[in-house]
Amino acid sequence: MKKVSLKDIAEITGVSTSTVSFILNGKASEMRISEALKKKVLATANKLGYQPNQIAVSLRTGQTKILGLLVEDISNNFFALLAKTIEDEAEKFGYRVVYCSTENDNKKGQALLRMLAQRQVDGFLITPTLGMETDIIKLQLQHKPVVLMDRYFPEVDVPHVLVNNYGGVTSAMQHLIQQGYERIAFITVDLALNQMQEREDAYNDALSKSSTQKTKSKKNILSIDPTASREEKKKLIARFLKNNKPDAVFFATNYLGILGLECLREQKIRIPEELAVVCFDDHDIFRLYIPDISVVQQPVEEMGRRAVHLLMDQLGKNRGAATKNQLRLDATFVPRESTQKI
Amino acid sequence: MKKVSLKDIAEITGVSTSTVSFILNGKASEMRISEALKKKVLATANKLGYQPNQIAVSLRTGQTKILGLLVEDISNNFFALLAKTIEDEAEKFGYRVVYCSTENDNKKGQALLRMLAQRQVDGFLITPTLGMETDIIKLQLQHKPVVLMDRYFPEVDVPHVLVNNYGGVTSAMQHLIQQGYERIAFITVDLALNQMQEREDAYNDALSKSSTQKTKSKKNILSIDPTASREEKKKLIARFLKNNKPDAVFFATNYLGILGLECLREQKIRIPEELAVVCFDDHDIFRLYIPDISVVQQPVEEMGRRAVHLLMDQLGKNRGAATKNQLRLDATFVPRESTQKI
DNA sequence: CTGAAAGCGCTTACAG
DNA sequence: CTGAAAGCGCTTACAG
Structure with a gap:
């Protein structure tokens, strides 16, 4: 079973390749090709299982x-x-x-x-x-x-x-502040990507604008070197949580959330009783698997x-x-x- | 900035396209093309940022x-x-x-x-x-x-x-039986795929061969219609768990595992204290997110x-x-x- | 109504 | 050492 080409069909039906091409591309009536011929060509193309070679089409049509x-x-x-x-x-x-x-x-x-x-x-x-x-x-x-x-x-x-990362983080922060959380930490990755910057800005701005927070707590940010190993990152998060004792923590990426949850498990910190957790969620992963944390959903x-x-x-x-x-x-x-x- | 072709390079350097093609494809020495010419062609190809059109190459080479x-x-x-x-x-x-x-x-x-x-x-x-x-x-x-x-x-x-689905399920079952579980349920999807059949066979065979189980419990299988809605599936699982009160449950697919965990959460059944859970895990999802369940890992x-x-x-x-x-x-x-x- | 011919951008025998 | 030419499988003006 060899690949069948336009030329094969043309030879079998006894017409030119142009005619076959026009018929197969639905331009039969436009080219005023007879119904009989059209049917004949279509039938043999069908019988032979003709599939146009898209490579050739692409080269020709650009x-x-x-x-x-x-x-x-x-x-x-x-x-x-x-x-x-x-x-x-x-x-x-x-x-x-x-x-x-x-x-x-x-x-x-x-x-x-x-x-x-x-x-x-x-x-x-x-x-x-x-x-x-x-x-x-x-x-x-x-x-x-x-x-x-x-x-x-x-x-x-x-x-x-x-x-709109800024908006997402802002809503989450307003929610946390309103719920009475007073030591909200923010754990992010030290990358000069504009969306990461936006998330951090939103955190900072939310705290600055909040009247309850203004007096009681200051900004509490951990910015992690993305090139660090998984274990190093976990250690940094664990130490940060231990030293700062936040009552809520915001993970700025899905991945950080996973690492963070591992730390919390190891330290036997209960969510949400002892610590409220919010995380950026790429694909409803957290929502499906861990309903006890809040998420900022991306409109993927x-x-x-x-x-x-x-x-x-x-x-x-x-x-x-x-x-x-x-x-x-x-x-x-x-x-x-x-x-x-x- | 138009796309530059072999021909362009040939015209500029004043040689034929064949020569350019040979040089660009590293066949210069094979074709005994002079070093000087080779350098010249390579230089202009480079300067013009020549990229071969793979469509044309594919059409020609097949x-x-x-x-x-x-x-x-x-x-x-x-x-x-x-x-x-x-x-x-x-x-x-x-x-x-x-x-x-x-x-x-x-x-x-x-x-x-x-x-x-x-x-x-x-x-x-x-x-x-x-x-x-x-x-x-x-x-x-x-x-x-x-x-x-x-x-x-x-x-x-x-x-x-x-x-080897059979082997994976067998190991898991042996483990459960050895740990003393006595009412092991198996929740699967009613699909005539051979790998699903294998998993179910392994469950049945493990129970048949187990001397402790043989007397105490019988096979406990829920086979769910794949065309049912998500909610219907959950209901089936919930009812099955309530009626059969297993002490361990084996979910034959990742997806069923997710649904099952939702049911368990809703019924406030604690894992693994009240119910041991084993699930086929496609991508370490469960292992990463829910360390309290056991998994059969696929060698993806x-x-x-x-x-x-x-x-x-x-x-x-x-x-x-x-x-x-x-x-x-x-x-x-x-x-x-x-x-x-x- | 239909066909002969050019051409998309390459590669590769073939000839010299 | 290098070039002219064919051809991969199509589409599409152009001619009749």
């Missing part, structure tokens, strides 16, 4: 109908859900998606961008790593459609869709859908679409179950 | 260097980790991977296989859905390299790599690596490789933390 998606780590829930949403949404517009993981490594990210460009993807969806700025600019210079997600470069004018799915739309705008496939191409979506604070029920 | 990976749901941890492992392993052989989710829907699976074939992927890695059998056979007839993972069709001779990463190797064998890229092309890997039983420590 379109691959493929979108390149660059995420940090596809095995991470946040990015996996993002990828899936994007895949589904892109499909509605007739596009396929190939995903790649940068592992937060710039060299790898650049290599992947190059690879995607070589494969002639029609557009790029990217959660950029630090320092990927110039690569993004290069893509724009080549007139490649690009949309940034989750992170962005304030100085560069690229369509993007972000999360909406982010994915919007990003695809912004890309389609650039590809000219989304008629009557968004006027704004730089979006910021809300993150939702969800108090722990027990709180909700009381 | 190789895309892309592998198609078909999984059930990429946003599921098990498949996400599998995909990532495969991606990393394939890269070592110079291959890229495109993933697709079947959502356990045959129609969609077939459409995706067709799409991958049209895109001319060089090989297929598949976790097959029920009834995908004929499609797999078709691929083999077209001499497309295929490897099946996690599931297989006993009647069809296709390279595959599976998990090894499965991915082995699958790539089996595919490379077929592509002729893995010299001196496996003689066996149907593998079965062990699943590991990991008792809950507290058990380990005592």
Whole structure:
């Protein structure tokens, strides 16, 4: 069973490849090809199980109908859900998606961008790593459609869709303050990503503005070196909790939350009786598995859908679409179950 | 900034495209091209930022260097980790991977296989859905390299790599029986997948063989209709637990485990004091988040690596490789933390 | 109504 | 040592 080509069908039916091509692409009536011929060609194409070679089509038309998606780590829930949403949404517009993981490594990210460009993807969806700025600019210079997600470069004018981290943390902090917590700690990662900065700012601002807190407690931040080992990080968190004895703690990332919970377990600190915990939750992990902690939910799915739309705008496939191409979506604070029920 | 092609470089340096192609593909010395010319061509290619158009290369060479990976749901941890492992392993052989989710829907699976074939992927890695059998056979007839993972069709001779589910459940059961549990329940999904059947068989056999259990308890199985809603499933589990009052329960899938834990929480049944829980764990989720339950760990990463190797064998890229092309890997039983420590 | 021909950007025998 | 030419499998003006 060899691959069957347009030419094969043309030979068998005794017409030219052009005619076959027109018929198979639904342009029979447009080209005023006779019904009889059309039926005959369609029938033999069907019988032989003809599948067009998309490689050839792409080379000829200059379109691959493929979108390149660059995420940090596809095995991470946040990015996996993002990828899936994007895949589904892109499909509605007739596009396929190939995903790649940068592992937060710039060299790898650049290599992947190059690879995607070589494969002639029609557009790029990217959660950029630090320092990927110039690569993004290069893509724009080549007139490649690009949309940034989750992170962005304030100085560069690229369509993007972000999360309102500031708002999410603010709601959570207001809730904690209102509930009477007086020693709220904030554990974050020492990374110069703008979304991390935003989260910290929101924490600081919430405390500054709170009249009850203002007098009683001061800011209580642990900023952890991301290059430290897992065990080192845990040690830092454990020591911090022991020294500062907070009555509530805010973990600024999902991963820190996991580490933190391990520490709390080892120290036999009970949640939420002895310590209230709030964590950024990428994919309802905490909500599903540990209902005793409160979460700030990321609008992952909406982010994915919007990003695809912004890309389609650039590809000219989304008629009557968004006027704004730089979006910021809300993150939702969800108090722990027990709180909700009381 | 237009895309630069081989021809551009040929024109600028004043040689033919053939010469440029040879030089750029490292065949300069083989073709005995002068050093000076080689340097000149390389320099201008570099200056212009030349990137070969892989679409054209693929069309010409008949190789895309892309592998198609078909999984059930990429946003599921098990498949996400599998995909990532495969991606990393394939890269070592110079291959890229495109993933697709079947959502356990045959129609969609077939459409995706067709799409991958049209895109001319060089090989297929598949976790097959029920009834995908004929499609797999078709691929083999077209001499497309295929490897099946996690599931297989006993009647069809296709390279595959599976998990020894029977062994994993057996170890877990032996452990429970040895620890003195007397009313061990088994909650599974009513799906005719061979790996589910294996798990249930192992449960039954373990009980039959156990001398202590033989007299005291009989088999206690709840088999849930997979098409039921989440809430219905939870109700079934809750009723089953209430009626049967097991002292240990074995959830045959990760998802059932999550539902079960929700039920236990709602009924305020304490783990492991009032009920021991064992669950199949796809991706260390339970181990990380809930140390009080025991798990049967799937060898996801090894499965991915082995699958790539089996595919490379077929592509002729893995010299001196496996003689066996149907593998079965062990699943590991990991008792809950507290058990380990005592 | 239908066909011959060019061309997408490469690689690779073949010829000199 | 290097170039002219064919061809991978399509699409699409162009001609009749």
